[in-house]
Amino acid sequence: MLFSSVSFLYYFFPIVLLAYFLVPVRNGSVRARNFVLLGASIVFYMWGEPVYVLLMLGQAVSGWFFGLLIERGRGRGDKRLMKLALFGAVAVGVGCLGFFKYSDFFIANANALFGASAGLLRLALPIGISFYTFQILSYDIDLYSGAAKVQKNLPAFATYVTLFPQLIAGPIVRYVHVEEALGSRKHTPEDFRLGARRFVFGLAKKVLIANTLGELVAVYKASEAGGESSALFVWLYAAAYALHIYFDFSGYSDMAIGIGRIFGFRFLENFNYPYIAASVTDFWRRWHISMSSWFRDYVYIRLGGNRVRPLRHLFNIVFVWLLTGFWHGAGWNFILWGLYYALLLLLEKYILSRFAFLNNNKAPARFPLSALRHFYVMLAFLVGWIFFDADTLSQGAGRLSAMFGGADAFAGPEPLYYLRSYLVPLAVAALGATPLPARAAACLAASGRGAKALSVLEPVFVLALLIVVTAYLVDGSFNPFIYFRF
Numbered sequence: 001m002l003f004s005s006v007s008f009l010y011y012f013f014p015i016v017l018l019a020y021f022l023v024p025v026r027n028g029s030v031r032a033r034n035f036v037l038l039g040a041s042i043v044f045y046m047w048g049e050p051v052y053v054l055l056m057l058g059q060a061v062s063g064w065f066f067g068l069l070i071e072r073g074r075g076r077g078d079k080r081l082m083k084l085a086l087f088g089a090v091a092v093g094v095g096c097l098g099f100f101k102y103s104d105f106f107i108a109n110a111n112a113l114f115g116a117s118a119g120l121l122r123l124a125l126p127i128g129i130s131f132y133t134f135q136i137l138s139y140d141i142d143l144y145s146g147a148a149k150v151q152k153n154l155p156a157f158a159t160y161v162t163l164f165p166q167l168i169a170g171p172i173v174r175y176v177h178v179e180e181a182l183g184s185r186k187h188t189p190e191d192f193r194l195g196a197r198r199f200v201f202g203l204a205k206k207v208l209i210a211n212t213l214g215e216l217v218a219v220y221k222a223s224e225a226g227g228e229s230s231a232l233f234v235w236l237y238a239a240a241y242a243l244h245i246y247f248d249f250s251g252y253s254d255m256a257i258g259i260g261r262i263f264g265f266r267f268l269e270n271f272n273y274p275y276i277a278a279s280v281t282d283f284w285r286r287w288h289i290s291m292s293s294w295f296r297d298y299v300y301i302r303l304g305g306n307r308v309r310p311l312r313h314l315f316n317i318v319f320v321w322l323l324t325g326f327w328h329g330a331g332w333n334f335i336l337w338g339l340y341y342a343l344l345l346l347l348e349k350y351i352l353s354r355f356a357f358l359n360n361n362k363a364p365a366r367f368p369l370s371a372l373r374h375f376y377v378m379l380a381f382l383v384g385w386i387f388f389d390a391d392t393l394s395q396g397a398g399r400l401s402a403m404f405g406g407a408d409a410f411a412g413p414e415p416l417y418y419l420r421s422y423l424v425p426l427a428v429a430a431l432g433a434t435p436l437p438a439r440a441a442a443c444l445a446a447s448g449r450g451a452k453a454l455s456v457l458e459p460v461f462v463l464a465l466l467i468v469v470t471a472y473l474v475d476g477s478f479n480p481f482i483y484f485r486f
Contacts, residue, residue: 001047003199003255004206006473012047013259016040020263021187028184030264034159037263041162045127048168052126055096060161062092063136064154070143071150082144089140093133100126105330128168130327132161134294139175141298148176156182165259169252171270171290178265185264195261200462200469202254207469209432210248212425216240217389219418224399229408233415234399238382240422241389243429246275249288275433277377278370279352280344291327295320310350317349318342333390340387344380 001008020036046053066089073081104120111118139160142148151157160182166173220237253270260267270290277283284292303316318339325338383400390396398406431437445451 001044003252003259004203004211004469004473006470009203009470009473012040012044017262025187030183030185031153031156033263034156034182037163038155038159041159041164041167044164045162045167049127052124052129055100055126056128056132056162057158059093059096059133059136060158061154063089063140063161064151064157066092066140067143067150067157068152070140086140086144090137093137097129097133099123100129102326102330131170131172132167134172134291135174136161138172138294138298142174142176148179151175151179151182163260163265165256165263165265166267169249169256170288171253171256171267172294173267173290174294177268181265187264191261191264195258195263197258197458197462198261199255199258200466202251202256202258203469204465205247205251205254205432207472209425209429210244210246210251211472213240213244213247213422213429216418216422216425217244223414228412228414229402230410230412230415231402231405232411232419234402236415236419236422237399238386238403239426242275242382242385243426243433245385245389246271246433247429273433273435275378275381276374276435278373279348279377280341280380281348283377283381284341284345291324295324295327299323314346317346321345328388331391332393333387333396336393336396337384337387340384 001012003009016036019040020033023032023036025033042053042057045056049056066085069085069088070082073079073085100123103123107118107120110116139148139151139157143150151160160173160175160178163173217237217240220233220240223233250271257267257269268290270288272286272289274283274286277286300316300320303319304312305316306313308316321338321342322335323338324341325334325336328334328337386399386403387393387396390399441454445454
């Protein structure tokens with residue numbers, strides 16, 4: 001079930017809200033309300049995955065059980081039991097993820113390498129498995145290191161794993177960030193207002209901007225399949241896809257954060273205007289923060305981070321980004337995408353940082369250095385998205401070649417038509433990907449008259465936005481979500 005669907009907006013979510021707030025909080029405990037969320041989350045998941053819900057619940061029970069073993073080992077001073085329990089947790093989580101997501105990739109490549117003909121399993125990918133697996137692993141790893149306390153209540157732990165706002169596409173919520181809220185949390189009218197506003201804004205980003213740009217991406221791919229080849233069209237596609245995936249995923253994260261706020265949870269931010277980044281390193285501090293910080297804290301730092309010799313640091317970066325690319329999908333294009341960013345990060349660390357244009361310590365962000373810096377970052381991520389969205393390496397290479405002179409022509413009637421047709425949505429998206437709209441709203445709120453006007457106009461604007469989005473959903477059929485396939 002998509003958040004950006006009529007069935008969610010006007011059936012599922014209102015029913016869950018009503019049931020949730022009708023259940024009383026007794027002595028500060030929200031255990032009964034957790035049961036409502038747990039039941040709603042199971043129904044939410046079963047809407048699209050009626051069979052794989054058993055896999056998700058089984059992994060939740062497994063992570064909880066291994067957590068109990070880790071705590072038992074700690075109480076006994078038995079480090080061997082703690083290590084065995086952690087190994088079991090990682091083996092089950094990674095094993096399930098590997099089996100369902102990567103089996104066919106390894107079988108197909110083994111067939112190609114050894115000339116074999118083993119049949120592919122063709123398993124359907126369980127929705128959200130990459131996200132909830134990482135959440136379970138974060139709990140057991142933090143418990144092992146002493147950063148988290150054991151959760152002895154299975155329903156409470158299952159609620160954490162299955163919580164529907166972030167279940168199928170993140171952000172990756174760590175147990176330590178919601179540990180207290182699972183037992184006791186506050187619900188205020190202000191949280192409800194802010195959560196609802198955040199949800200509607202995220203919904204608008206997804207439906208009005210991401211879906212519109214997604215249509216342009218789909219048009220390009222259809223034209224490409226028909227033999228169209230022009231540099232302008234590929235550049236137009238690359239720009240549209242870059243903005244499409246940002247508004248698609250950040251919009252979904254906004255909706256998840258907003259729903260979580262309504263239910264009393266404070267999920268961490270997942271995006272921080274990545275397209276204003278001053279370097280690729282800065283970009284990955286701003287993009288999909290929950291994923292990049294997960295790999296940083298649970299893989300990179302545990303390998304020694306940057307407190308090792310240069311050769312080992314090189315290995316750490318390459319290994320982490322190899323995993324990051326592979327986490328996104330079972331394909332060589334994702335592996336290449338990960339290694340591409342590993343190369344850029346290493347270049348920035350050891351070579352490019354010596355030059356003034358990419359070193360904030362040596363030069364302030366002033367024109368023209370800031371423009372040069374931003375051009376480099378924009379070009380880097382556009383090239384990266386080309387391979388991220390490609391079905392094959394050859395397709396990605398073909399698009400990249402067309403961008404830089406390998407196309408039959410620079411432009412033609414079709415790309416010029418679509419450039420004119422989508423120029424306004426592209427401009428609105430480019431502006432919306434910067435902090436300027438938020439800063440303008442903040443300046444308005446800072447003035448006395450502006451604050452009063454905003455308090456009156458904001459609910460009207462949010463309601464109007466919801467009506468417009470609903471009209472789009474009822475009228476249109478193009479409503480995909482990119483990160484469901486991860």
